[in-house]
Amino acid sequence: MTRSLKNKSPKSARKTVITGQKKIKNNEVISATVASRIKNPELVRKKHLHIAKKASKLFIKKGYHQTTMREISKATGMAIGNLYGYISRKEDVLSLAFNAYHQYAQESLDKKEGVTSNNPEDLLRLFVRGALHNVRIFREEIILMYRESRTLPKNELQNAQKKEMTQIQILETIIQRGINEKLFRPQDSFFAASMVYHQLIFLTMRGWLFSRKYSTEETEALLEDYIINSIVLPKNSLP
Structure with missing residues (x-):
């Protein structure tokens, strides 16, 4: 699902993904349903990604409903009038934040399609480790999505559910x-x-239960083993 964390701390990895340069394919729109008056598709894509990153930080800190368009304008460095050239309403900004995360997650999954191993257990471990990495890096964004999903327009909620599916x-x-x-x-x-x-996903919501007793790495290792052992048959029971 994602790149390896090798030689990167969670903090530095988060900076690379969230505030660094483009991590979504250059030819992909962030959202096909968010209307824009701007006719340049590449410019729209860049601005939508920029808006999504900056607004996500505000939504995480203050909550969607407590964040004003003026604050989003200030965070993005875009005048209100310019901002509305790329969106039609405030809900569009939340939709962009959802879509930016899901596109990153999907691109991470796509990168794993070239894995040569055909062993189901290896593939399962790879998926679990990738998912745990994403959960660690995007913990606040995932909480935001679960908290604010009811605010999304119906078509955008269905789109988010489809991507999760x-x-x-x-x-x-x-x-x-x-x-x-x-x-x-x-x-x-x-x-x-x-x-x-x-x-x-449970770790994003209730990870504090384990933080008193285990480090992040220990919690992830325990959860990985728990999942694998619940799915994979013991070697001595195989025919």
Whole structure:
């Protein structure tokens, strides 16, 4: 799902992803549903990504409803009139924040498609580790999305749900392969994938439960082992 954290601290990795240079494909729009009066697609893409990054920080700090368009204008360095050249309403800014995260996550998944291993357990571990990395780096953004999803326009909420479902379907495919090869325990790959996905997200909501006893690395290692052991059959039980 993501790049390796090797030789990077969580703090430095976060700076690279959130405030650094482009991490989304140059030819991808951030949102096809956010209208813009500007006719230059590349400029719109850059401005939408810029708006999403700056506004996300405000929404995380103050909450969506407490953040004003004037504050978004100041954070982005764009005059109100210029800002409204790229959006039509405040809800568009929240939509851009959602879409920027999901596009990063999807691009991270796409990078893993070239993995040569066909072993379902290896693929499952790779997915889990990538997801844990994303959860660590984007913890505040994920909380923001769960907190503010009810504010999204209906079509944007459906779009966000569709993108989340795409990640679950990738995991479902891995689990189904393990079931077919009689290596995995579950009987229903979709249910298992959905449960694993939400166990991974759990750390963003209730990670404080473990922080008193374990380091971040220990918590992630324990959760990875818990998920793998709940899915993968013991070697001595294989036919």
